[in-house]
Every structure is written in structure tokens, then in C-alpha cells.
Amino acid sequence: GWALSKVWGVFSGEFKEEAVRQVTELGRPVSQVARELALRPEQIRDWKQKLVARGAVTAPVRVETAEEEVRRLRRELAVLRQEHEFLGKAAAFFARGPARGTP
Structure with missing residues (x-):
């Protein structure tokens, strides 16, 4: 048994x-x-x-709720905003050209 x-x-x-x-x-x-x-x-x-x-059992199909989708999209947006801010600062830094006193 x-x-x-x-x-x-x-x-x-x-x-x-x-x-x-x-x-x-x-x-x-x-x-x-x-x-x-x-x-x-x-x-x-x-x-x-x-x-x-x-094929003995089927894997469940996970359906994202609207609330879960909003949370996920907000997290993605926060990451994209951070990346955008960083790239803006990097572009400004490199736009200044070489620092004085460097060859």
C-alpha cells in the first residue's frame, strides 16, 4: 500500500x-x-x-491578471527610467570631450 x-x-x-x-x-x-x-x-x-x-499531464497555462500586469509593467518602467537617466548622464559626460591634461 x-x-x-x-x-x-x-x-x-x-x-x-x-x-x-x-x-x-x-x-x-x-x-x-x-x-x-x-x-x-x-x-x-x-x-x-x-x-x-x-504528455500524461498538461502544464497549467498561467493567465496574468490585470493587477499583476500593471505591477509587472510598473517594474519594467522603473528599470527603463533608470536606464534612460544613466544613459543621459553618460551622453553628457562623453559630450564634454577629453578631460584637460590628457593626451
Whole structure:
């Protein structure tokens, strides 16, 4: 049964698929599923990768919410503004020409 499998570290294909489905189809966190099943999160991630590659389960398609998109775009904008400011300062520095006393 399950207890014996757990002791020996050998899990049935059905057990692995169910653990992975908890993550992929129900959207539960890997860490939570692993804790409930007394597994290491890496085991579930490894099983998921193998099952998705075989087509036994499908990887969830993550849809970004409008709020998440706004946060992401604001972060990108902040980075772009910093880069723009830096490039403006660099252009001004190099536009001054060589410093006096340099060959």
C-alpha cells in the first residue's frame, strides 16, 4: 500500500500523477502538496517535468491578471527610467570631450 511505498521511496504512477495534478490542475502550491504527502518539493517538480514531457499531464497555462500586469509593467518602467537617466548622464559626460591634461 501507500505506507510501504512511502517507506521504500517507490511511488506508483497513479500516486505521482495525482500529486502533480494537485499542482497543475488545482493550482495548489508545490510546497503545500509536498508537505501534505510527506515528500520533498523537488520530487513533485521532477515528476511534473517528466509527466508533462510524456504528455500524461498538461502544464497549467498561467493567465496574468490585470493587477499583476500593471505591477509587472510598473517594474519594467522603473528599470527603463533608470536606464534612460544613466544613459543621459553618460551622453553628457562623453559630450564634454577629453578631460584637460590628457593626451
